[in-house]
Amino acid sequence: MDVFRAANRQHAKLSAMSRLNLEKFFAPIASKLESVESELQKIVQSEITVVSRLAEHISKGSGKRLRPALVLLASRFCGGTSDKDVRYGAVFELLHTATLIHDDIIDHAPIRRGRPSLNAEWGSTLSVLFGDFLYLQAMQITLADRNWRTLDIFADVITRMVEGELIQNECLYRPDVSRKTYFDIIERKTAILFAACAEVGAILAERDENFCRNMYRFGLELGRAFQLVDDLLDYTSTSDHLGKPVFSDLREGKLTLPMLALLEKAPASAMPVIARVWGNNPPSVSPEDANLLLELLKQHGSLEEARELAGQASSAALDSLSANDGDPEMTRALREITETLLERTY
Secondary structure, X not given: OOOOOOHHHHHHXXXXXXXXXXXXXXXXXXXXXXXXXXXXXXXXXXOOHHHHHHHHHHHOOOOOOHHHHHXXXXXXXXXXXXXXXXXXXXXXXXXXXXXXXXXXXXXXOOEEOOEEOXXXXXXXXXXXXXXXXXXXXXXXXXXXXXXXXHHHHHHHHHHHHHHHHHHHHHOOOOOOOOHHHHHHHHHHHHHHHXXXXXXXXXXXXXXXXXXXXXXXXXXXXXXXXXXXXXXXXXXXXXXXXXOOOOOHHHHOOOOOHHHHHHHHHOHHHHHHHHHHHHHOOOOOOOHHHHHHHHHHHHHXXXXXXXXXXXXXXXXXXXXXXXXXXXXXXXXXXXXXXXXXXXXXXX
């Protein structure tokens, strides 16, 4: 069964522009990305029918493979020559996929990348178990490498991602969430995985501590910028482009930066609308409230502020990248990816 190979074709109509742009930057590592796909296919092959069927379901909605690509590009940037980056690319894609599965269960999300989520199709019990299966497969690969630095990173990433989920769920449907808490959540849930991908690329290339630290900072800031733009697009994009309903974060009780900024500037205008959305059973955003919130977000500069902070994080990422003397071709690719992710509109 060809579970993961060429799965992006299934997702093409939702994100063709951004996917094609990234593929252009992935050209130097295209053959290795194919090897990552083969590795993923081998990992999820199973004699257990239900495992194969669950794997087939998620393969049809797979993403752009940004995280494994970041491992591969970072390794090349740092002068790596081994094929270990392929295995670690698969590891981080498994972690990312498992996290998405568990997130959808917690959020009761019916859609993921334009298709029914795993939990909507198969139920929460099987979905939880399959997410756990992917985590354990990733751990098995990492343990087999006997590289204690990467094993430490793997353990730290999982721990901090779970902590981020715990913090986020404690803050659901609470209007008093602080910016500090918000940035803590996005660092743990998103940025730390980007940081690990970049740092592991440097470790595999056997670079010194300072070089590895700069790569970690590059990935961390890139992840922050990526999530800030994602949170912005939840208000400004469309359901067709996102592959999920817009205003999902607000309906799920999550106050992200655009709404936090609005609450700081115009609480008297914003809070009654948020209370109305959360007071519906189930929470929902009417077209009238969506238009009102968008108008308030624009009027008070909240969308622009989110974009500006994403730009600052992106610039910090590029500064950390520039602190290292890496392969010129990979330097250009990593810079262009960073700029493209910031500028995307869906």
